[in-house]
Amino acid sequence: MFLNILTKGRCCSRNKRTFPCGKILQDHASKIKNNIILMGSPGCGKTTVGRILATALGRPVLDIDDDHLEPHWGMPVAQKLDEVGSDGFVEAEGQALTALRADNCVVSLTGSNPMHDAGMSHVTRTGTVVFLDVHMTDILERLERMKVNRIVGQNDGTDMADILKYRQQFYEKWYDTRVICERNESPQSIADKVIARLRKADAKEGYVSTRGLHMGNKGFNDVLLQGLAPDGGLIVPQNEFPKMSLGQLARLVDLSYPERAVRILEQWIDHRDLHPEVLKSAINKAYNKETFESDTICPVRHLEGDQFIQELFHGPTASFKDVALQLMPQLFMNAVIEGKSSQKYLILVATSGDTGGAVLDGFTRHARNSRAKTGLLILYPLNGISDIQRDQMISYNSDIARVVGVSGSDFDFCQTNVKKVFGDEDLAQKLQHEHSLRISAANSISWGRLLPQVVYHVTSYLDLVKQKVINLGDEIDLCVPTGNFGNILAAYYAKGMGVPFKKLICASNTNNVVTDFITSGCYDITSRRLLQTISPAIDILVSSNLERLLYSISDNDSSITSNAFTQLRDRRKFEVPMHILENIRNTFHADWCSEEDCAKSMRKTLKTSDYLLDPHTSVAKAVADGFKSERPMVIAATAHPGKFAHDVLKIFGSATNKMAPTEMLHALGNISARPAVHQSLLNTLKKQTGERIVCDASYDSVIKQIECFVDKI
Numbered sequence: 001m002f003l004n005i006l007t008k009g010r011c012c013s014r015n016k017r018t019f020p021c022g023k024i025l026q027d028h029a030s031k032i033k034n035n036i037i038l039m040g041s042p043g044c045g046k047t048t049v050g051r052i053l054a055t056a057l058g059r060p061v062l063d064i065d066d067d068h069l070e071p072h073w074g075m076p077v078a079q080k081l082d083e084v085g086s087d088g089f090v091e092a093e094g095q096a097l098t099a100l101r102a103d104n105c106v107v108s109l110t111g112s113n114p115m116h117d118a119g120m121s122h123v124t125r126t127g128t129v130v131f132l133d134v135h136m137t138d139i140l141e142r143l144e145r146m147k148v149n150r151i152v153g154q155n156d157g158t159d160m161a162d163i164l165k166y167r168q169q170f171y172e173k174w175y176d177t178r179v180i181c182e183r184n185e186s187p188q189s190i191a192d193k194v195i196a197r198l199r200k201a202d203a204k205e206g207y208v209s210t211r212g213l214h215m216g217n218k219g220f221n222d223v224l225l226q227g228l229a230p231d232g233g234l235i236v237p238q239n240e241f242p243k244m245s246l247g248q249l250a251r252l253v254d255l256s257y258p259e260r261a262v263r264i265l266e267q268w269i270d271h272r273d274l275h276p277e278v279l280k281s282a283i284n285k286a287y288n289k290e291t292f293e294s295d296t297i298c299p300v301r302h303l304e305g306d307q308f309i310q311e312l313f314h315g316p317t318a319s320f321k322d323v324a325l326q327l328m329p330q331l332f333m334n335a336v337i338e339g340k341s342s343q344k345y346l347i348l349v350a351t352s353g354d355t356g357g358a359v360l361d362g363f364t365r366h367a368r369n370s371r372a373k374t375g376l377l378i379l380y381p382l383n384g385i386s387d388i389q390r391d392q393m394i395s396y397n398s399d400i401a402r403v404v405g406v407s408g409s410d411f412d413f414c415q416t417n418v419k420k421v422f423g424d425e426d427l428a429q430k431l432q433h434e435h436s437l438r439i440s441a442a443n444s445i446s447w448g449r450l451l452p453q454v455v456y457h458v459t460s461y462l463d464l465v466k467q468k469v470i471n472l473g474d475e476i477d478l479c480v481p482t483g484n485f486g487n488i489l490a491a492y493y494a495k496g497m498g499v500p501f502k503k504l505i506c507a508s509n510t511n512n513v514v515t516d517f518i519t520s521g522c523y524d525i526t527s528r529r530l531l532q533t534i535s536p537a538i539d540i541l542v543s544s545n546l547e548r549l550l551y552s553i554s555d556n557d558s559s560i561t562s563n564a565f566t567q568l569r570d571r572r573k574f575e576v577p578m579h580i581l582e583n584i585r586n587t588f589h590a591d592w593c594s595e596e597d598c599a600k601s602m603r604k605t606l607k608t609s610d611y612l613l614d615p616h617t618s619v620a621k622a623v624a625d626g627f628k629s630e631r632p633m634v635i636a637a638t639a640h641p642g643k644f645a646h647d648v649l650k651i652f653g654s655a656t657n658k659m660a661p662t663e664m665l666h667a668l669g670n671i672s673a674r675p676a677v678h679q680s681l682l683n684t685l686k687k688q689t690g691e692r693i694v695c696d697a698s699y700d701s702v703i704k705q706i707e708c709f710v711d712k713i
């Protein structure tokens with residue numbers, strides 16, 4: 001058996017492709033042939049899997065070693081190697097690859113083909129490159145078993161494992177779709193996975209509205225730009241959830257957050273919509289030392305007993321919204337460039353504090369230098385958010401971002417008027433006609449914001465496995481402070497993928513409409529008023545993403561969903577059928593806590609665990625304590641306490657009236673070192689230089705704000 005493993009340092013990546021770059025996708029979109037191209041390490045099973053696939057699909061198989069290189073050179077591969085030496089071999093082999101003319105075949109590449117750029121540029125255009133991602137230990141064992149004793153590149157004493165590791169970067173660079181193989185998986189089973197993956201891509205059923213409208217041939221990028229479906233529903237994929245087996249999840253346990261994110265999101269996004277290479281580059285820019293203050297991005301820590309806390313607040317603006325909004329703007333800008341590039345966008349956001357900051361940071365950091373022109377207009381209730389949240393947001397005022405406080409208004413007013421702008425056809429036409437500009441959203445109804453959240457729920461489970469708290473396959477519970485239902489819905493999607501979450505627990509404050517709904521099946525806001533609490537991000541009457549849950553849990557029954565939400569609009573209440581309620585209650589549990597209990601739970605947690613919770617997380621902790629769990633439970637910490645320093649300090653009896661925001665953060669740090677003072681929040685507040693822009697609470701004033709800003713975009 002001959003295996004062409006070559007020396008390190010021979011082939012480095014020339015013309016490295018960059019992001020964002022429309023050209024990449026065009027390359028990948030313009031496949032000129034229909035081969036299935038298997039790629040991966042020597043010993044990963046390409047040849048055997050290739051034969052099985054070819055038989056199953058009724059296609060010819062073409063092994064690059066035997067069926068292409070030998071005839072092309074007119075000599076055995078080993079002889080060629082002797083002739084050109086190991087240094088010249090990759091070049092010779094790559095050159096030969098550029099002469100490949102096969103179509104409709106199953107092609108098994110050699111292990112070293114991916115090290116040649118020109119050869120691979122050619123071959124990737126002839127079909128779909130499938131990366132058989134096999135665990136390194138399995139490969140080493142197989143090579144051992146096959147008694148591979150002649151390895152090119154080992155003559156300088158390089159360890160086989162090092163050579164294989166070095167090769168990985170080339171496989172990572174060229175694949176269209178990755179098949180994560182389980183440990184010791186049989187070739188037949190791997191071939192089945194490949195077929196399932198290709199079938200799924202072929203079916204490409206696209207996206208639908210929860211109210212029934214099919215989105216036609218709109219792909220991931222269109223859906224990102226669109227926001228809401230035209231029938232008023234939320235957009236979801238039509239295919240069922242992508243699944244990951246426990247064996248596949250096991251492969252992610254030892255990986256970093258970005259590496260896990262790539263593998264999880266690839267399952268959800270067709271490579272023809274968003275190529276893995278583009279996705280990977282965006283993920284690496286989103287989750288790193290510059291953006292997150294924790295090496296592990298969303299670390300899971302022990303709290304007490306069987307309770308663990310996942311800290312989702314290490315991003316630049318100190319709430320969990322950063323996790324989605326460091327990634328989503330990059331995907332959004334890529335979608336703009338993929339589409340009509342002269343189109344400008346205005347992202348219009350109503351915020352009760354946390355979304356605004358995260359949108360501003362995400363877009364300013366990652367979209368500023370993009371070719372696509374996009375502006376941000378953020379509306380917040382002038383006196384309805386914390387001073388720290390306000391100072392944080394206005395520090396982002398810039399040529400592309402405008403943060404406006406609406407005087408005499410509350411969040412509901414801002415939200416309602418933003419929705420009115422989205423529905424204003426005359427305005428839309430005028431903006432398109434005069435400015436080539438469309439208005440778009442970045443709130444949690446956006447599919448592009450929901451998806452990145454699935455990742456951290458999967459990783460919380462993997463982290464517990466890694467910490468040996470549980471064995472892979474054991475069930476855990478999860479408790480989330482819930483407002484718009486985005487965060488917990490993402491957990492439901494993670495469960496749908498195969499992550500063993502048992503109960504998903506929604507925690508509310510005194511605005512407990514979701515608790516009532518999950519208890520009774522009746523969503524009723526006829527006599528509810530929004531109550532102001534110290535956990536403002538979950539002060540909510542209409543929990544938008546519940547619509548996506550209802551759709552999924554009723555087996556994608558758009559008539560049930562559509563009825564429910566039409567009734568909610570017209571009569572301010574709806575009730576779901578008993579069997580739907582049962583389905584919901586099989587997975588979900590809900591409870592709420594009073595303001596007083598929230599404060600109590602914060603004090604108690606400091607005492608028992610020396611840990612300072614923010615008010616939202618404290619709501620979740622209070623609810624978690626009231627739930628009799630028989631399993632380990634993760635509590636989602638959605639914000640850093642520093643963001644709500646004023647209220648938190650008050651709960652601990654400190655007078656804050658003379659304190660500057662930065663002093664408040666330090667004062668919190670003195671109460672407990674867990675979690676550490678949020679440095680990026682501190683720095684933002686230190687250099688606060690933003691201008692305060694105010695407008696009054698009328699639709700006309702909001703429109704005026706839009707009109708005077710669009711000129712600048």
Ligand SMILES: *Cc1c(COP(=O)(O)O)cnc(C)c1O
Pocket residue numbers: 319320321354355444481482483484485486487488537538616638639
């Ligand atoms: C936005 C937010 C929530 C609510 O999240 P949903 O996805 O809307 O349920 C909870 N806590 C904090 C701190 C938030 O900023």
